[in-house]
Amino acid sequence: xxEPLLGSTNSEKVLLFLLAREEGYPREIARFFESDFKAILxxxxxxxxxxxxxxxxxxxxxxxxxxxxxxxxxxLRSLLEKALSFYPQDERNALLTNRRxxxxxxxxx
Amino acid sequence: MRRVRKMSxxxxxxxxxSHLRAKGxxxxxxxxxxxxxxxxxxxxxxxxxxxxxxxxxxxxxREAMAEMGFQEENRYYKHPETExxxxxxxxxxxxxxxxxxxxxxxxxxxxxxxxxxxxDCVKDRLTWYYYDKDRQSLEQARLVVQENPVDLxxxxxWSKQEGMLKTFQRIRNLFLERGTSA
Numbered sequence: 001x002x003e004p005l006l007g008s009t010n011s012e013k014v015l016l017f018l019l020a021r022e023e024g025y026p027r028e029i030a031r032f033f034e035s036d037f038k039a040i041l042x043x044x045x046x047x048x049x050x051x052x053x054x055x056x057x058x059x060x061x062x063x064x065x066x067x068x069x070x071x072x073x074x075x076l077r078s079l080l081e082k083a084l085s086f087y088p089q090d091e092r093n094a095l096l097t098n099r100r101x102x103x104x105x106x107x108x109x
Numbered sequence: 110m111r112r113v114r115k116m117s118x119x120x121x122x123x124x125x126x127s128h129l130r131a132k133g134x135x136x137x138x139x140x141x142x143x144x145x146x147x148x149x150x151x152x153x154x155x156x157x158x159x160x161x162x163x164x165x166x167x168x169x170x171r172e173a174m175a176e177m178g179f180q181e182e183n184r185y186y187k188h189p190e191t192e193x194x195x196x197x198x199x200x201x202x203x204x205x206x207x208x209x210x211x212x213x214x215x216x217x218x219x220x221x222x223x224x225x226x227x228x229d230c231v232k233d234r235l236t237w238y239y240y241d242k243d244r245q246s247l248e249q250a251r252l253v254v255q256e257n258p259v260d261l262x263x264x265x266x267w268s269k270q271e272g273m274l275k276t277f278q279r280i281r282n283l284f285l286e287r288g289t290s291a
Contacts, residue, residue, distance in 0.1 A: 049184065050199045069241035071203035 001085045010035060010043045012083070014064075018053070019080045020095040025058070032094075041072040052076070113178065113220055114128075114190035119146050120156050120219040121193050125177065127220025132173045134165040136223040137202050137212050139210045139233055142193075146215070147227045148252035157195045160202045170197055193250070204232040205239075205271045210263075227257035232267055238280075239273045247280065261285075 001014045013033045017024050030040040044064050047053040054067040066073055084092060112145035116124060122138050127179070130134055138146070141154030161233045171181050179186040179195060186195040202225070211226035225233065231253050237246035253259065261284055 067207060069203075069236045070207055071201060071208070074206065 001086060002079070008043060011047065011068045014040060014043045014047065015052075015076070016084055016087075016095065017064055018064065019075065019077060021098050023063050025061045025063050027061070057103055110120050112190065113188055116191065116219060117224065118142050118157065118193055119152070120216065120217045121191065122146075122164075122224075123180075123215070123217040123222035124219035125157070125174075125195055126159065126222050128177055129170070129173050130221075131164075132169070134161070134170060134173060134221070135163045136160060136197070137162055137209070138143050138222055139202065139209075139230070140198070144253055145228045145247045146224060147230050147257055148249070149256050151252045151256070154248050155193050156195055158185070158198055159195060160200055162201060164202050167197075175279045189278065204229055205236050205267070207267060207270065214219050228260045228263055230261055231264055235264070235268070235273075235277075236271075239268075239271060239276060249281070251283050259284070 001016075003009050006015070007014050013035060014029055017029045026041045026044055027037060029035075029044075032055050033040075037094040044053060044062075045057070048055055048064065050066075050069050051067055053063040055064045058064075066077075069078070073084060082096070087095075111124075113121065113124075119142075122142060124248075126136055126138070130250065133173070136159035139160050140156060140158030141152070142157045144152050145154050174186050174195070176262065177188070179188045184196065186197075202212075204225075209225050209229045211229060212223050213226050215222045215224055224230075231250045234246040234250035234253070236249070237243040244254070252285070254261075261281070264284075265274070265277055268274050
């Protein structure tokens with residue numbers, strides 16, 4: 001959807017994933033979109049080098065999120081929100097459904 | 110010409126900036142080294158962040174840096190004679206959501222350096238405190254305020270734009286030892 005602007009579908013996937021879930025690690029994003037891991041990683045690194053994203057180490061992986069100091073962040077978020085609203089409902093639901101709050105081990109459904 | 114190994118952070122930043130300017134590459138010093146200079150060395154940084162304000166190509170920068178003996182390693186430029194390293198963060202030259210308001214020029218014996226003003230330097234440090242709760246950056250902001258006339262009213266206005274007015278009001282007293290509401 002934003003590929004003509006961003007120059008890459010993987011870039012759009014990465015940004016939409018982070019918009020929906022606030023943060024994510026490369027393999028998680030690649031798995032979600034069934035995309036090539038290296039291609040996703042390259043986009044994450046490119047966006048980080050450009051100041052759009054930032055990363056922090058978490059165990060053996062890097063967790064990426066939007067860089068709050070990126071001067072166009074508000075506008076970028078608005079654009080991505082609009083793009084997300086054009087996605088099919090099932091894809092939108094899949095992106096937005098993500099339990100991150102703690103869950104006691106062994107708890108029945 | 111003064112040897113690179115003898116240059117202070119300001120001299121080295123001015124030397125690199127002047128060389129790049131002669132090649133048509135415009136850069137402005139921001140980040141930790143700007144704190145070093147504005148705080149008169151009360152804070153020491155080895156990271157020289159030269160913001161690439163007109164989106165010069167990476168290859169053009171690499172070639173100009175190589176002429177001075179700097180080699181790129183993982184987006185950082187190192188020189189065999191110094192511990193300081195140079196980085197070129199992507200533009201635009203911004204503090205949070207706004208462009209940097211004022212760029213000052215400083216002259217060193219090695220060249221002329223363009224550097225964010227003390228007020229913008231304080232804003233830059235405060236973004237790290239506001240968004241990452243980094244106490245060290247707050248202390249750096251305080252050191253800059255101690256050594257320079259800084260426009261606290263402008264910082265308050267900007268903090269409000271960032272949605273951080275209450276946080277600024279909580280820390281404002283830290284800056285009152287020296288800051289002026291110009």
